Amino acid sequence: MITLFGKIILQLVFSYIATVAFGICTNVPHRALNACGLTGAAGWFVYWLLVQLDLGHMLPNLVGAFVIASVSLFFARMKKIPVIIFNIPSLVPLVPGGVAYRCVRAFVLGNYTQGIGFAIQVMMISGAIAVGFMLAQFVGLRRPVKSD
Amino acid sequence: MDERERFDLVYDIGESLLKNGAEIKRVELTIRHVAVSLKLKDFDSFVLINGIFMTAYCDNGMVQARVRVIPISPISLGRIEGINTLSRQMSEGTVTAEEAMARLEEIKKQGFTSTRLKIVAYALGSASFCYIFGGTIWDSLGALILGIILSIYSIFILPRVNMSKIVINVTSSMLVSILACIAVKLFPVLRLNSLIIGGIISLVPGVPLVNGIRYLFNEDYSSGWGQMIDAVVTSLCISVGVGIVLQLFNML
Numbered sequence: 001m002i003t004l005f006g007k008i009i010l011q012l013v014f015s016y017i018a019t020v021a022f023g024i025c026t027n028v029p030h031r032a033l034n035a036c037g038l039t040g041a042a043g044w045f046v047y048w049l050l051v052q053l054d055l056g057h058m059l060p061n062l063v064g065a066f067v068i069a070s071v072s073l074f075f076a077r078m079k080k081i082p083v084i085i086f087n088i089p090s091l092v093p094l095v096p097g098g099v100a101y102r103c104v105r106a107f108v109l110g111n112y113t114q115g116i117g118f119a120i121q122v123m124m125i126s127g128a129i130a131v132g133f134m135l136a137q138f139v140g141l142r143r144p145v146k147s148d
Numbered sequence: 149m150d151e152r153e154r155f156d157l158v159y160d161i162g163e164s165l166l167k168n169g170a171e172i173k174r175v176e177l178t179i180r181h182v183a184v185s186l187k188l189k190d191f192d193s194f195v196l197i198n199g200i201f202m203t204a205y206c207d208n209g210m211v212q213a214r215v216r217v218i219p220i221s222p223i224s225l226g227r228i229e230g231i232n233t234l235s236r237q238m239s240e241g242t243v244t245a246e247e248a249m250a251r252l253e254e255i256k257k258q259g260f261t262s263t264r265l266k267i268v269a270y271a272l273g274s275a276s277f278c279y280i281f282g283g284t285i286w287d288s289l290g291a292l293i294l295g296i297i298l299s300i301y302s303i304f305i306l307p308r309v310n311m312s313k314i315v316i317n318v319t320s321s322m323l324v325s326i327l328a329c330i331a332v333k334l335f336p337v338l339r340l341n342s343l344i345i346g347g348i349i350s351l352v353p354g355v356p357l358v359n360g361i362r363y364l365f366n367e368d369y370s371s372g373w374g375q376m377i378d379a380v381v382t383s384l385c386i387s388v389g390v391g392i393v394l395q396l397f398n399m400l
Contacts, residue, residue, distance in 0.1 A: 018273055021276065025270065026222075027223075027260040029225075032229075044259030082229060085225045087374060088225060092354060095355055096357065098345050099379075100357060101345075101387055104384050126361040129358050132366065
């Protein structure tokens with residue numbers, strides 16, 4: 001039980017740090033960094049939890065992206081900063097950059113079957129993330145603004 | 149300010165947004181709002197991932213047009229935020245065209261973080277990604293050091309030599325994997341794959357890949373494919389760099 005709890009804390013802390021670090025590398029304004037980290041940690045935590053429950057890769061990525069998009073919409077409205085500032089750094093733990101690299105590496109080293117497997121995985125995961133984002137758009141539909 | 153200068157200002161705003169990594173939709177919407185606030189007539193635009201086409205009618209019956217290639221370059225989110233605020237203030241009418249031009253120049257030159265903080269960010273980022281992608285604590289310590297070295301290479305050495313993006317990616321990933329191989333030889337506790345993944349995470353094009361798919365879903369096919377091919381070429385370069393080193397390492 002304690003090890004599980006410790007694992008959860010470590011995952012949260014490291015995903016927070018990872019997101020903030022990427023935020024600094026992409027010049028996110030400093031007043032938005034904390035919110036960026038929280039968004040990233042929330043998205044990664046949901047993804048990690050679902051992966052631990054053995055739900056494969058598609059669904060966890062979809063739900064994780066959905067959480068990231070909703071939380072970053074929330075922060076964007078609270079701080080009046082464009083959504084993209086929050087969702088690009090927080091997406092980095094989820095996006096299949098590592099898998100894309102492994103895929104091309106397999107091709108370079110001549111393991112074609114493995115490479116094709118990874119390539120399909122990349123497409124499916126990025127598709128899932130894109131769908132998660134689209135679903136979040138429905139949550140974030142603006143109430144009609146009063147025209148004056 | 150005459151019509152032509154206003155038209156150029158709109159183009160400049162669009163170009164800076166696109167260069168710093170804004171989405172196509174945001175660029176289109178922003179330049180349309182700015183054009184309305186600057187009273188350009190019949191303004192039309194077509195934004196691609198690496199270029200903007202713009203036209204507007206002049207008072208003397210001529211058509212203004214402008215096209216330029218804008219290479220895909222690294223993301224800088226702080227500038228997008230600055231330009232977003234600027235364009236909102238222009239639409240509200242609180243900023244005049246002259247002031248906007250000065251502000252835009254300021255935003256373009258703005259520095260966001262000190263070099264030291266950037267190196268710390270690279271190092272901590274590599275370490276934490278290494279951990280959450282399944283490395284052990286020792287692996288992330290190794291990745292921390294790789295991150296520091298890679299950041300020093302990309303901040304201090306790369307701007308001095310004029311190299312293409314392909315060469316930059318190949319050399320950076322080769323550097324990371326050579327160091328990782330040496331580290332594994334010296335300390336057998338470390339695992340090569342985790343180390344390399346942690347070290348190259350700042351190079352790997354994950355976000356462009358997802359953005360590409362999102363453009364495709366938004367029916368923006370040419371930009372979507374452009375972005376995805378860019379991501380594929382980048383990961384190809386990284387893998388070539390890593391692959392060469394790994395094969396040499398296996399031969400030893």
